[in-house]
Amino acid sequence: MNLLNRLTKGMGREIGLLVALFLMIAIFALIDPIYLSPGNLLDIVDQSTINGLLAIGITFVIITGGIDLSIGSIMAIVIVSVGWFLTKQGMNPILAIILGILIGAVIGLFNGLLVTKFKLQPFIATLATMSAFRGVAYIITNGWPVLNIPQNYRDMMDGDLVGNFPISIPILLAFAIISHIILKKTRTGTFVFSIGGNEEATRLSGINVDFTKMVTYALCGVGAALAGMVMLARLGTGEPAAGQGYELYAIAAAAIGGTSLAGGKGSILGTLLGALILSALKTGLVVIGVDSFWQYIAMGTIIAVAAYFEIIQSKFSGFGKRLSGKR
Amino acid sequence: MSNPIISFKTISKSFPGVKALDNINYDVMEGEIHALIGENGAGKSTLLNILHGIYNEYEGEVWIAGKKAAFKNAHDAIKAGISKVHQEVSLIADLTVGQNVALGHEPKKGPFIDFNTLHAKVDVILERLRCKFRSIDLVSTLSTGEMQMLSIAKALFHESRIISFDEPTAALTENESRALFEIIRELKANGITVIFISHRLDELFQISDRITVLRDGKYVGTYHTAEMTRQKLIQSMVGRDVAAFAERQKLGLKTNEIVLEVKNLSKTGVFENISFQLNKGEILGFSGLVGSKRTDVVRAVFGADPKTAGNIYMKGKKVKIQTPKQGLKHGIGLIPENRKTQGFIHNLTNAENMGLASLEKFSHLGFINHKQKIDNCNRLTKELQLNPKDPYYMTYNLSGGNQQKVVLGKWLTTDVDVLIFDEPTKGVDVGAKAEIYRLMEELLAAGKSIIMVSSELPEVIGMSDRVMVMHEGKMIKELQRQELDEETILHYAMGGSEYKS
DSSP, X not given: OHHHHHHHTTOHHHHHHHHHHHHHHHXXXXXXXXXXXXXXXXXXXXXXXXXXXXXXXXXXXXXXXXXXXXXXXXXXXXXHHHHHHHHTSOOOHHHHHHHHHHHHHHHHHHHHHHHHTSOOOHHHHHHHHHHHHHHHHHHHHTTOOBOOOOHHHHHHHHSEEETTEETHHHHHHHHHXXXXXXXXXXXXXXXXXXXXXXXXXXXXXXXXXHHHHHHHHHHHXXXXXXXXXXXXXXXXXXXXXXXXXXXXXXXXXXXXXXXXXXXXXXXXXXXXXXXXXXXXXXXXXXXXXXXXHHHHHHHHHHHHHHHHHHHHHHHHTTTTOOSBOOO | OXXXXXXXXXXXXXXXXXXXXXXXXXXXXXXXXXXXXXXXXXSHHHHHHHHTTSOOOOEEEEEETTEEEOOSSHHHHHHTTEEEEOSSOOOOTTSBHHHHHHTTOOOEETTEEOHHXXXXXXXXXXXXXXXXXXXXXXXXXXXXXXXXXXXXXXXXXXXXXXXXXXXXXXXXXXXXXXXXXXXXXXHHHTTOEEEEEOSOHHHHHHHOSEEEEEETTEEEEEEEGGGOOHHHHHHHHHSSOOTTXXXXXOOOOOOSOEEEEEEEEEETTTEEEEEEEEETTOEEEEEOOTTSOHHHHHHHHHTSSOOSEEXXXXXXXXXXXXXXXXXXXXXXXXXXXXXXXXXXXXXXXXXXXXXXXXXXXXXXXTEEOHHHHHHHHHHHHHHTTOSSOOTTBBGGGSOHHHHHHHHHHHHHHHTOXXXXXXXXXXXXXXXXXXXXXXXXXXXXXXXXXXXXEOSOHHHHHHHOSEEEEEETTEEXXXXXXXXXXXXXXXXXXXXXXXXXX
């Protein structure tokens, strides 16, 4: 019991999310037991990988009080460039993947530059690059999709590891674990939280705020690059139109997971659970046969409900303020 | 004196884990200026919040003009003629003065706001308060002092009979404070009852008729101001003898070694040609009126703001300081004036806040050594007598004095040589003030040097080895400790020239 208490200290939000996830699964299973089949459960996780990778990346940016609307477009650039490396250049897939990650990081740094050196508001800066990056993706392929992605690459990013267990899940977990460590164990992680809490006080503590922000946008770009490369492997073609609107579900996953859009609050585990909840809901609605138009309404509702729970929760934990906390 | 207009009868109020008020009984007489004092956490604000209907659940009764009051919210209290002039003025900057004053009670013509009547009505009140601004002016164009007047105008607009002032002079200049006091006396002459909270004892003696003291949620007593002394008042507030607390215990720590030298520092349009030296082991006071740009100078020295010309030397070596990071690197730390917006970070714990500026020390390859960080916090908690002692406590929930200690702890962790205190005891209660002064002296004894910007003259006079007096961006005069008195400092602070031979 003591160990359980220690493990769960400061994790009220995550435990609540886990309960919500199990409740949701239980309800869908009651309506249609097929939902509980191993194949379907695996599907839920599998469907959450792309959104999960995007959402983990954007969690860094949101905790600093920023936002990145351009991640869908970053995905597209990485998709068509990696596709081009593989098909036209015949590049070694491992090299292509490394280059893809680098491209994501560099594009992210560009966003960071607009936000820090040029002092654009993150929303406006990334709204602009959302459009501009999309244009870049179209220009790279002249508007055509990149076809015939080689099978060895597809196996590497989305093949089956054992049985039906897709390799994309360990990729997501690896990125999540690394991100978690950065956020909780490193200096940069502490600065991410302190910037979100009070940027001026952080600067006056002799910390290079601009550098830390650049790092968060770069990590966000890396998340988008990984998401894009999983998608490229899954579909086998590289569409320059891919990833449109994905930023919204990534933000939703982070918000459901308890990341505050005002900055200063959030966790990788919460974001992961947020992505899983969205995926479980979507899969469940398909399984029980809800019309796809209604699915949009259900997704919207769950986002609003999650945000409302956040408010209630903070109200009941001592006048909305935490007395003490542990990271 | 006439009848009681407010009677607090056996008022008690509890918050989870704390008894904020315990059996408060006393009367406020009609038409008097009644001061309410006590250390931070004594229960002053809680009592006021009950009076103003902000807290509606409490034990005991409040009687207003012979009738039992049962306010459900602040609105009820305003309707009953009880208004509050806020500590931190909360106004809507993009609306006009008139709109702010009448907010929620605008005169209507049909479904529309009758702006002519509104502005005419507000202008009459502004004239009565001798304000220079008018009802149609935008709030964003007003100074802090003027905004305070606007709050008073709001109270008069609602025809209040009881007006409370919570630390009204905290953000005002001397002149503005003086003008405010005149207004308060005029309110009194018009039969309005004034409740006045302030940490500045001099003010209470200037303005109040009677003083009620609270301590730890309990009623200590109500005294006629004329029969009280400063010393007796402080004793009743803290329950112990804090004799002349802004007084140096140890002098002669100042050495001849020059730690920091600033030469011809300028920032176009703000300050020009500022030069001074700081010796090891001394407290160099910076005095001046609001607008003398003292804070701007020390911020530029630390690297928080850019400068246009001038050089900074640390221990004789010329250094480049353009960012706080460089300031820290060269051994300067800044404890800023506004803790909440510049000092500590609200979503971090004490340990995290204290470690923030020196995480490099506690980490290896970027990974933080958690235990070292906590140990550091525990050590400083003891040294600074921080309360509560929990390193995981959220700094945000501490009292003002303890928050200040956390910010101080952050800079002590960094091992800087020069500490710049900007208004070190602003919003800090008497007991914590004494502790902060004691800490400053301990720092000197440990070989550090201190620059102290302060608006409180007793603090400047009591604590400084030397004082630089500024006026409108210029260094006017350097005063040695033996030359310090209020008249001399004020003379130069107001731009006066040499008058003593």
